[in-house]
Amino acid sequence: MPVERELSLRAALTGALLGVFLTPSNVYAGLKIGWSFNMSIIALLVGFVFWQGLAARVRKGPSWTLHESNISQTVASAAASVISGGLVAPIPAYTLLTGEALPAAPMAAWVFSVSFLGIWIAWYLRPSLIDDDKLKFPEGRATLEALTQVYGHGREAAKRIAVLFGAASLSGLVKWVDAFYWALPRWAPTAQLERLTFTLDPSLLLVGFGGIIGMRVGLSLLLGAVLAWGGVAPWLLSQGLVALPAGSEGPQFAALVEWLLWPGVSLMVCATLSSLALRLFRRGEGDAAAAAGRFRLRRPERVPALGLCLAVLLVVALQAALFGIDVFMALLTIPLALCLAAVAARVVGATGIPPIGAIGQLSQLGFGVVAPGQVSTNLMGANTAGGAAGQCTDLMNDFKVGKAIGATPSKQVIAQCLGIAVGSAVGVLVYKALIPDPRAMLLTEEWPAPAAATWKAVAQTLALGLESLSSSVRWAILLGGLAGLVLGVLEVVAPSRWAGYLPSAAALGLSFILPASVSGMMAFGAALAWAAGLRWPGLRDRFAITAAAGLVAGESVTGVGASLWQLLRHV
Numbered sequence: 001m002p003v004e005r006e007l008s009l010r011a012a013l014t015g016a017l018l019g020v021f022l023t024p025s026n027v028y029a030g031l032k033i034g035w036s037f038n039m040s041i042i043a044l045l046v047g048f049v050f051w052q053g054l055a056a057r058v059r060k061g062p063s064w065t066l067h068e069s070n071i072s073q074t075v076a077s078a079a080a081s082v083i084s085g086g087l088v089a090p091i092p093a094y095t096l097l098t099g100e101a102l103p104a105a106p107m108a109a110w111v112f113s114v115s116f117l118g119i120w121i122a123w124y125l126r127p128s129l130i131d132d133d134k135l136k137f138p139e140g141r142a143t144l145e146a147l148t149q150v151y152g153h154g155r156e157a158a159k160r161i162a163v164l165f166g167a168a169s170l171s172g173l174v175k176w177v178d179a180f181y182w183a184l185p186r187w188a189p190t191a192q193l194e195r196l197t198f199t200l201d202p203s204l205l206l207v208g209f210g211g212i213i214g215m216r217v218g219l220s221l222l223l224g225a226v227l228a229w230g231g232v233a234p235w236l237l238s239q240g241l242v243a244l245p246a247g248s249e250g251p252q253f254a255a256l257v258e259w260l261l262w263p264g265v266s267l268m269v270c271a272t273l274s275s276l277a278l279r280l281f282r283r284g285e286g287d288a289a290a291a292a293g294r295f296r297l298r299r300p301e302r303v304p305a306l307g308l309c310l311a312v313l314l315v316v317a318l319q320a321a322l323f324g325i326d327v328f329m330a331l332l333t334i335p336l337a338l339c340l341a342a343v344a345a346r347v348v349g350a351t352g353i354p355p356i357g358a359i360g361q362l363s364q365l366g367f368g369v370v371a372p373g374q375v376s377t378n379l380m381g382a383n384t385a386g387g388a389a390g391q392c393t394d395l396m397n398d399f400k401v402g403k404a405i406g407a408t409p410s411k412q413v414i415a416q417c418l419g420i421a422v423g424s425a426v427g428v429l430v431y432k433a434l435i436p437d438p439r440a441m442l443l444t445e446e447w448p449a450p451a452a453a454t455w456k457a458v459a460q461t462l463a464l465g466l467e468s469l470s471s472s473v474r475w476a477i478l479l480g481g482l483a484g485l486v487l488g489v490l491e492v493v494a495p496s497r498w499a500g501y502l503p504s505a506a507a508l509g510l511s512f513i514l515p516a517s518v519s520g521m522m523a524f525g526a527a528l529a530w531a532a533g534l535r536w537p538g539l540r541d542r543f544a545i546t547a548a549a550g551l552v553a554g555e556s557v558t559g560v561g562a563s564l565w566q567l568l569r570h571v
Contacts, residue, residue: 015075028556030088034450043076078419084390085111114387135349140400167550208551210525218526224511263480264512270484271505360386368462
């Protein structure tokens with residue numbers, strides 16, 4: 001039986017080109033709402049339809065093989081997932097706290113280095129985690145099902161890609177009109193509700209994300225928005241705990257979020273860490289050794305060993321050179337990254353949810369103890385663990401797909417390295433174009449940057465201590481933390497038939513940091529997808545996620561283009 005083409009030039013270039021177009025979507029969405037989208041299935045569909053369609057028309061040359069599709073989606077998803085390297089969280093938080101903004105080239109090198117470390121950690125984790133039948137890796141399994149489906153039913157792939165491009169065109173058109181021709185109205189029933197950010201946001205990206213996250217998360221966002229912006233915010237104004245600028249009109253997001261982010265961050269961090277700890281150490285899921293990410297080390301091979309050593313040297317050197325971190329402290333980030341990436345990979349294998357936020361905050365707490373008051377060490381040391389964990393989990397999903405189809409792991413690693421190289425360069429350029437002045441533009445209604453707000457709040461608290469905060473904020477942190485602890489525990493211990501009715505702690509906390517208009521539109525998108533599923537369940541299963549992804553991609557790509565155009569006009 002002939003061996004299928006795998007790491008071909010066209011597969012690598014197709015994935016790289018798709019990464020160029022898909023990475024801006026995640027950077028844009030990450031700065032807007034703090035979430036990103038797995039691009040594996042979208043990249044798979046686009047590559048398949050293009051090359052299979054071209055082969056059908058030309059009737060010459062080799063067909064687009066299943067293994068080439070896998071390599072292409074690996075490159076593209078690695079590029080798009082590079083935002084876990086810090087682009088929308090610790091890097092902007094570092095600028096907000098220190099006032100220092102890295103130039104583009106050093107920033108790209110840093111993002112690449114922590115992602116590169118995650119790739120080699122994944123290589124050494126692969127034998128034990130991928131071979132563990134208890135770990136299903138849901139994201140990888142979804143990609144595998146899509147891969148086998150399009151090669152078994154080519155017409156289905158063509159229909160899905162038509163839906164994808166149709167939704168993207170609609171979303172992009174709406175954003176283009178809003179940006180260049182006529183600013184779409186942000187309507188509110190009353191001036192008071194407008195001041196509290198309860199406006200109608202004409203964003204199809206938010207509707208698309210709502211369709212992706214589902215009803216539980218959507219309703220949790222809506223509940224949190226009503227609680228935070230409809231309940232707590234008016235109380236803050238009436239008690240004089242937050243003072244608005246004299247004569248201020250319109251949404252007062254920036255002034256209110258400075259207080260509201262504290263209980264929101266506390267809720268998210270405590271819920272995520274308590275849930276993660278229970279999932280790892282509860283009875284029935286393995287002993288403490290397994291919880292720490294038990295894995296069998298491979299016998300050192302020359303190339304992987306050199307790759308890991310190079311990654312370690314690069315991360316340590318850049319921490320010292322770019323952020324002035326002591327070399328000993330920089331070296332401490334490596335074993336922490338190894339352990340936490342193993343934990344993250346195991347959690348992703350079991351649940352499909354990458355706990356990158358929890359990994360980051362856990363690392364920040366650790367560095368807050370060993371390096372108190374050192375903001376750079378706290379943020380960028382934790383960035384090493386979070387970035388490595390993010391790229392490690394992405395590659396583990398690809399390894400799961402590769403094992404099922406007989407792909408070559410070393411070729412997948414090469415594809416992943418190419419992807420992070422593309423993603424680091426493109427992601428940094430997009431970030432620089434969108435946010436030329438982070439201190440003035442971030443934590444605003446236009447760019448809430450909730451992930452950056454979380455990292456900033458944790459680092460600031462650990463550096464200055466709780467005594468630096470007002471008593472009202474400290475009480476808010478305590479109450480938010482207790483609520484998060486309860487929700488995190490219930491999420492794990494509640495019977496499965498009841499767990500789906502619990503509010504999502506991550507969404508509740510996030511709604512304190514997002515404008516109410518954003519949470520409301522995502523809840524609307526979730527309800528729309530749910531209602532469509534009741535009426536047309538078959539069509540929902542086939543096209544809902546594809547259409548939602550198109551809405552996200554269309555607006556984000558157009559939004560990036562609009563920002564670039566505005567930047568060029570002022571050069």
